[in-house]
Amino acid sequence: MKKSLVFFAAALASSIASGCATISSSASSSSAEAAKGEFYLFDTFVDVALYRGTDEEVSAIGDYLSSFSALIDGYAEPAAGETTLWTVNHTNEEIEVPPALADILSFALEMEEATDGYLNPLIGSLANLWKAGVEASVPYIPAQKDIDAALAEMNASSLTVEGTKVKRTGGAIVDLGALGKGYALREVKKMIEGYGLSAYLVNAGSSSMIMGAKEDGSAWRIGFNVGGGQNTPAILTLQDNSMGTSSVTEQGAVIGGATYSHIVNPFTGSAKASYVLASAIGPDPGIDDVMSTCFFLMGEDIAQSYAAKMGLGYCFYDFDGHFVYSPDLEVTLV
Amino acid sequence: MHKHFFDFLTGLILVAVSCGLLAYYLWPRPQVPLKATIYHQSVLLYDLDLAKEDAERDLLLSYPEDTSKTDMTVAVRKNAICVKESGCPNQFCVHEGWVSEANRSIICAYNEVYIFLEGTSDIDVYV
Numbered sequence: 001m002k003k004s005l006v007f008f009a010a011a012l013a014s015s016i017a018s019g020c021a022t023i024s025s026s027a028s029s030s031s032a033e034a035a036k037g038e039f040y041l042f043d044t045f046v047d048v049a050l051y052r053g054t055d056e057e058v059s060a061i062g063d064y065l066s067s068f069s070a071l072i073d074g075y076a077e078p079a080a081g082e083t084t085l086w087t088v089n090h091t092n093e094e095i096e097v098p099p100a101l102a103d104i105l106s107f108a109l110e111m112e113e114a115t116d117g118y119l120n121p122l123i124g125s126l127a128n129l130w131k132a133g134v135e136a137s138v139p140y141i142p143a144q145k146d147i148d149a150a151l152a153e154m155n156a157s158s159l160t161v162e163g164t165k166v167k168r169t170g171g172a173i174v175d176l177g178a179l180g181k182g183y184a185l186r187e188v189k190k191m192i193e194g195y196g197l198s199a200y201l202v203n204a205g206s207s208s209m210i211m212g213a214k215e216d217g218s219a220w221r222i223g224f225n226v227g228g229g230q231n232t233p234a235i236l237t238l239q240d241n242s243m244g245t246s247s248v249t250e251q252g253a254v255i256g257g258a259t260y261s262h263i264v265n266p267f268t269g270s271a272k273a274s275y276v277l278a279s280a281i282g283p284d285p286g287i288d289d290v291m292s293t294c295f296f297l298m299g300e301d302i303a304q305s306y307a308a309k310m311g312l313g314y315c316f317y318d319f320d321g322h323f324v325y326s327p328d329l330e331v332t333l334v
Numbered sequence: 335m336h337k338h339f340f341d342f343l344t345g346l347i348l349v350a351v352s353c354g355l356l357a358y359y360l361w362p363r364p365q366v367p368l369k370a371t372i373y374h375q376s377v378l379l380y381d382l383d384l385a386k387e388d389a390e391r392d393l394l395l396s397y398p399e400d401t402s403k404t405d406m407t408v409a410v411r412k413n414a415i416c417v418k419e420s421g422c423p424n425q426f427c428v429h430e431g432w433v434s435e436a437n438r439s440i441i442c443a444y445n446e447v448y449i450f451l452e453g454t455s456d457i458d459v460y461v
Contacts, residue, residue, distance in 0.1 A: 038448070040375040045441065045448040135444070137423045205441075206461045214458065223457035225438070229431035235457060245461040250426050250441055279461065 034200075034215070037062050041069040042181050044205030050192065051199035051215040061188055061202070068184045071101050072176045074124060089124070089174055094167040102164040104183050108176060109161060111290045115306065118294040120266035122157050124173025126150040127264050130271040134260050139253035141260065147269040154266070177262075181208040182244050182289020189242070189285065198240075206245060208289045213239045219330075225249055226276050226317055233323040236315065237330040238281065244288030246296040247277035259319070265297050274299060274318070281313035281329060288312070300324055368436060368453035370415045372408060375446050380408075384434075384451075387412045395447060403445050415449060417442065 034049040037058040046065060048058050070078070074085040083097050088105075097105075108121040129150050133140045157170025168174060176183075181204040189210045192200050200212045201220060211220050219239035223232035227249035236243075252261035252273060259273045273296075280291035291312055295303040300316050307314045307326060315325040325331045367385035371378060372393070380393060390411040397403040404421025414434040417427040422444035430440050436453030438460055 038373060038376060038450075040373075040446060040448075043443060045373065045439075047450075135423050139424070201459060203459060206439075209459070209461065220458045221456060223437075223460045225460045227426070228429060229433075232457065232460065243461065247461070250443060251424070252426075253424055277461075 041065050047203045049201045053197050057195050072180045097166050106161045115294045119290050122154050122172040124175030134253045139255050151269040178293040179290045183286040185210045185285035208244050210242045210285050235332045242285035242288050243281045244292035245279040246292040248273045276317045279315040366454045368413050371450050373448040384413050
């Protein structure tokens with residue numbers, strides 16, 4: 001009888017303990033509130049959700065992103081006395097720039113080298129040429145002579161950064177669209193870690209994301225918007241990581257049966273898309289943002305070698321409905 | 335019989351407690367109603383409970399003071415929302431069609447309009 005009593009007490013205690021864990025877990029997932037904010041920046045919407053965070057912390061993130069987006073805007077003239085990327089794009093003199101601008105320009109040049117030219121920060125003129133065509137009321141493909149001229153101008157231009165001194169030669173425009181959001185999220189990630197938060201999601205226009213865990217400690221379940229009212233082809237499970245995605249679903253046009261986007265190949269000058277989307281997954285959101293664009297241009301075969309070298313995961317979805325992903329990722333095909 | 339009765343009772347109580355806890359965990363939770371928020375830039379225009387919508391109705395988004403933006407017509411019905419019409423050049427927001435999944439969004443970058451759906455879903459975020 002004594003033995004039975006001991007056994008009963010131990011068994012009951014363990015049942016209650018596991019049950020309490022279950023109840024508390026389900027209760028916490030339904031009751032935690034997040035401090036949230038939505039900001040229109042970088043020509044898109046940035047969603048910030050900090051679980052157990054404060055409205056002041058969300059505001060601070062919004063303020064940082066707002067000032068950084070103004071700093072790296074190469075197309076909007078800043079206020080008198082301020083130096084931004086617009087200033088760099090309107091002089092061929094060597095100029096002194098804010099350290100944050102010098103840092104991102106240095107990063108862009110490092111990534112140009114690391115990607116063997118698939119990222120080219122001087123692609124602005126070429127990108128704008130395609131953007132004008134793709135976003136016209138009747139979309140059109142730019143004239144080949146204009147593409148060739150923009151390509152030649154880009155290849156004849158250069159950008160150098162030494163400390164906080166920047167010099168642009170030639171007429172090509174510096175455009176940081178392929179890395180600006182991701183680079184900004186590097187700093188946001190540091191801010192969130194400084195707040196001591198581990199459950200969060202910051203989504204910059206779906207093209208660049210950083211995440212901790214969900215409020216209950218579990219991983220985020222990420223779907224892929226492939227357009228045309230279709231369901232997601234796969235669900236990616238991810239936490240304590242970052243992700244960059246380049247996609248044609250929101251910025252592109254179908255012309256003559258082919259899809260063209262704002263993502264331009266710096267070697268050929270073409271913006272014809274071979275994929276609906278490409279994603280890069282890794283701990284550095286700046287690198288992910290760059291590499292999602294580069295993966296989109298490279299295609300799966302070439303992308304795999306860069307992904308392996310850089311320790312990144314990848315996903316691709318093509319126009320035939322094939323979803324391909326690296327084996328290290330936790331993906332459920334739908 | 336008396337010797338084993340207490341063991342039997344122990345087992346029965348254990349099974350009952352375990353089943354009760356399992357039932358609590360698996361019991362279906364009430365679904366969070368599907369809501370849609372519509373933003374222009376960072377300004378909230380509409381906060382809609384789509385579960386309470388009945389017949390389809392249209393919402394006009396218009397910016398007469400901003401000639402760089404075009405009018406948009408957003409349609410809502412029970413548990414769904416779509417961009418019915420937009421003057422934007424690429425029409426990607428219109429091509430999305432009716433959206434009824436939580437955590438999906440419809441973006442018109444040209445008009446700086448963002449529609450986000452909140453509710454219960456197996457998917458937390460879309461890229």
